[in-house]
Structures are given as C-alpha cells and as structure tokens.
Amino acid sequence: MFIPFIWVFFIYRLLHYHVTASHIVSFCPLNYISYDNLCYGPIESGQAKFSSAMFECYQNGGGNLTELDTLHKMVYATQNLNIYREYWIGLRDVFNRNSSEGFVWIQNNRTAVHFTNWGTLEPSDGDNDCVYIKHGSASWFWYTRQCNGSAYAFCQRGDEYHTD
Numbered sequence: 244m245f246i247p248f249i250w251v252f253f254i255y256r257l258l259h260y261h262v263t264a265s266h267i268v269s270f271c272p273l274n275y276i277s278y279d280n281l282c283y284g285p286i287e288s289g290q291a292k293f294s295s296a297m298f299e300c301y302q303n304g305g306g307n308l309t310e311l312d313t314l315h316k317m318v319y320a321t322q323n324l325n326i327y328r329e330y331w332i333g334l335r336d337v338f339n340r341n342s343s344e345g346f347v348w349i350q351n352n353r354t355a356v357h358f359t360n361w362g363t364l365e366p367s368d369g370d371n372d373c374v375y376i377k378h379g380s381a382s383w384f385w386y387t388r389q390c391n392g393s394a395y396a397f398c399q400r401g402d403e404y405h406t407d
C-alpha cells in the first residue's frame with residue numbers, strides 16, 4: 244500500500260502533538276498569577292528571615308524570590324498579595340556598596356536594578372541589605388531591612404509541569 248509522504252508527515256505531526264500535549268501542561272498553582280511564562284504568588288503561612296524565605300520558594304515548586312524588574316510586572320504580579328503584609332522580593336545589597344548601586348536581582352545572574360519603586364528615604368545604607376515590598380498609596384513600595392528580619396515570601400516559579 245502506497246502512502247504519500249505528506250500523509251505520513253501529517254500523521255506523525257498528529258501523534259507528536261498528542262504525545263507532547265499529554266505530558267506537559269502549563270498552569271499556575273491556586274492563587275498564583277501567571278505572567279510572562281512564570282507564576283507569581285506569596286507564601287502566607289508565616290514570616291521568615293530573607294534566606295529562609297528564599298528556601299521556602301525553592302521548596303514550593305523550585306521557585307525563588309520574585310524579581311519585579313518592570314513596572315507592569317510589579318502591578319500585575321502583586322494582585323493576590325495581602326496589602327496589610329510585607330513581602331521579601333529577590334533584591335539584595337549583595338556587594339554591600341551601601342548605595343542603591345549595590346542592590347541586584349540575586350537569582351537572575353545578579354543583574355543590576357533598572358526599574359525601581361523605592362519608598363521614602365530608601366534604599367538606606369548600612370546593614371539594611373534585603374528588600375521587602377509594602378503597600379501604600381495604591382502601589383507596592385520597596386523598603387530595606389536587615390536580612391534576619393521578618394517578612395512573608397513572595398515567590399516566582401515556572402509554569403510547566405509534567406503530568407506523569
């Protein structure tokens with residue numbers, strides 16, 4: 244029986260698509276916001292110091308603390324946060340330059356900060372090396388405190404999960 248090549252190819256594509264679609268799905272966990280192929284959401288079960296919050300994100304789907312590197316991402320990804328709480332984000336004065344230039348996105352190759360939304364008198368110098376966000380005046384402003392202080396974790400994680 245002769246089967247034209249085009250039909251072989253077509254059937255192959257159908258099967259390939261079916262296999263691919265059944266193994267990987269794209270979604271975010273409950274209460275997480277989907278944005279630009281990542282999922283954004285808080286861990287509301289308790290406050291922790293910065294390093295522990297990082298680990299909580301890692302335990303929760305292999306994520307890390309959120310990088311709010313654009314205004315649109317900050318506005319969109321924070322929709323489900325509790326406006327009465329404070330959340331660590333993935334920004335830290337890694338190089339301890341005691342100026343705004345020392346703060347970098349720690350998980351993204353320690354890239355420099357371009358978009359910022361610092362609160363009044365921030366970033367402060369000295370030992371306040373870790374950044375949390377706090378809601379006020381219809382926006383989430385950035386503040387610093389010592390890394391062993393407490394806040395909730397605001398995490399980002401991938402949106403692809405294997406179903407089998």
Ligand SMILES: [Ca+2]
Pocket residue numbers: 336339340341342368369370371372
């Ligand atoms: Ca510092």
